[in-house]
Amino acid sequence: MNWDDTAPPADDTTGRLVGSAADGEDQAVEAALRPKSLAEFVGQERVREQLDLVLRAARQRGATADHVLLSGAPGLGKTTLSMIIAAEMEAPIRITSGPAIQHAGDLAAILSSLQEGEVLFLDEIHRMSRPAEEMLYMAMEDFRVDVIVGKGPGATAIPLELPPFTLVGATTRAGLLPPPLRDRFGFTAHMEFYEPAELERVIHRSADLLDVTIDTAGAAEIAGRSRGTPRIANRLLRRVRDYAQVKADGRINQEIAGAALRVYEVDARGLDRLDRAVLEALLKLFGGGPVGLSTLSVAVGEERETVEEVAEPFLVREGLLARTPRGRVATPAAWAHLGLTAPQSHGTGGSGQGDLFGA
Ligand SMILES: Nc1ncnc2c1ncn2[C@@H]1O[C@H](COP(=O)(O)OP(=O)(O)OP(=O)(O)O)[C@@H](O)[C@H]1O
Numbered sequence: 583m584n585w586d587d588t589a590p591p592a593d594d595t596t597g598r599l600v601g602s603a604a605d606g607e608d609q610a611v612e613a614a615l616r617p618k619s620l621a622e623f624v625g626q627e628r629v630r631e632q633l634d635l636v637l638r639a640a641r642q643r644g645a646t647a648d649h650v651l652l653s654g655a656p657g658l659g660k661t662t663l664s665m666i667i668a669a670e671m672e673a674p675i676r677i678t679s680g681p682a683i684q685h686a687g688d689l690a691a692i693l694s695s696l697q698e699g700e701v702l703f704l705d706e707i708h709r710m711s712r713p714a715e716e717m718l719y720m721a722m723e724d725f726r727v728d729v730i731v732g733k734g735p736g737a738t739a740i741p742l743e744l745p746p747f748t749l750v751g752a753t754t755r756a757g758l759l760p761p762p763l764r765d766r767f768g769f770t771a772h773m774e775f776y777e778p779a780e781l782e783r784v785i786h787r788s789a790d791l792l793d794v795t796i797d798t799a800g801a802a803e804i805a806g807r808s809r810g811t812p813r814i815a816n817r818l819l820r821r822v823r824d825y826a827q828v829k830a831d832g833r834i835n836q837e838i839a840g841a842a843l844r845v846y847e848v849d850a851r852g853l854d855r856l857d858r859a860v861l862e863a864l865l866k867l868f869g870g871g872p873v874g875l876s877t878l879s880v881a882v883g884e885e886r887e888t889v890e891e892v893a894e895p896f897l898v899r900e901g902l903l904a905r906t907p908r909g910r911v912a913t914p915a916a917w918a919h920l921g922l923t924a925p926q927s928h929g930t931g932g933s934g935q936g937d938l939f940g941a
Pocket of ligand 1: 602603604611612613615616617622623624625626655656657658659660661662663705784812813816
């Protein structure tokens, strides 16, 4: 394997326990926790089945696999799948990312050094520069690039043949890809958030690899707070392991997991301090809205972008907050989650002060 860059993740959630982008510790540990084969890869049944067919067929033909596009939120296993594709094809893999390829020449250098059958993993492919993107069209289709030598009227294009390779592109924003690029992938897989039962399997598998003892209820407790994302499940598992080691005998059960995540301020639904601050302001200060984003941000003491890009996506996905033309509005589920009673016009919520952290 060959890393061409260490570009920062696309979103800015690094540092949050429930952030979906990889932080430094994740990067160090993730290599050890990555499933190495399709059979080991948990969940995503449809993607796995389809990919298995694509790869088997290519192997039977003795051919290089078609280009693959993986779309989905950070931490759902796109990098892992790209490595599995290479492993299943018994091919080497080169890893780079869109932001690392600013000039067409950067891409030409990578492409021209690929071996036959090699897998090129291009993370955040939607963030590549336009000239590089155009070079990629020809490389994907004809395994050829035109390298431009010189400048202005004297510039000449020197054609360069490439060995057949498999491009695995990953993006969190498939909609941002230009159609000519999207159309050049032979197989496109959209990765969904994981069900709690699937995350439980991820947690049990990781616990085995980390030599941690965890029971079924303990794994379920962590899975429920992991926001549908294996990376977060693995991170919460490591933090709960710390707690279990320091405060108990190292073994994780439901009580230990609940207590640990209460310390780390990750509630029963996976909301952290920032998420709850936004919801609380919306409910307690603005009666559930509608309220404008700027006002809400000032009330929470955070930047607009932080509220909009870091906290809101998960709150919207969970059905706790709606973005409407008149402003942000809390849903009845938000009132219930914070254990508050909604005013009449907002429907019914829970009453009394519930224990947000479960356990
Ligand atoms: N299906 C899965 N089964 C088991 N573990 C998984 C699965 N998907 C992801 N993981 C674990 O989650 C971690 C994050 O996965 P990965 O790095 O592949 O995500 P990603 O989608 O590439 O994220 P990013 O978009 O930030 O690059 C890995 O350590 C891996 O062990």
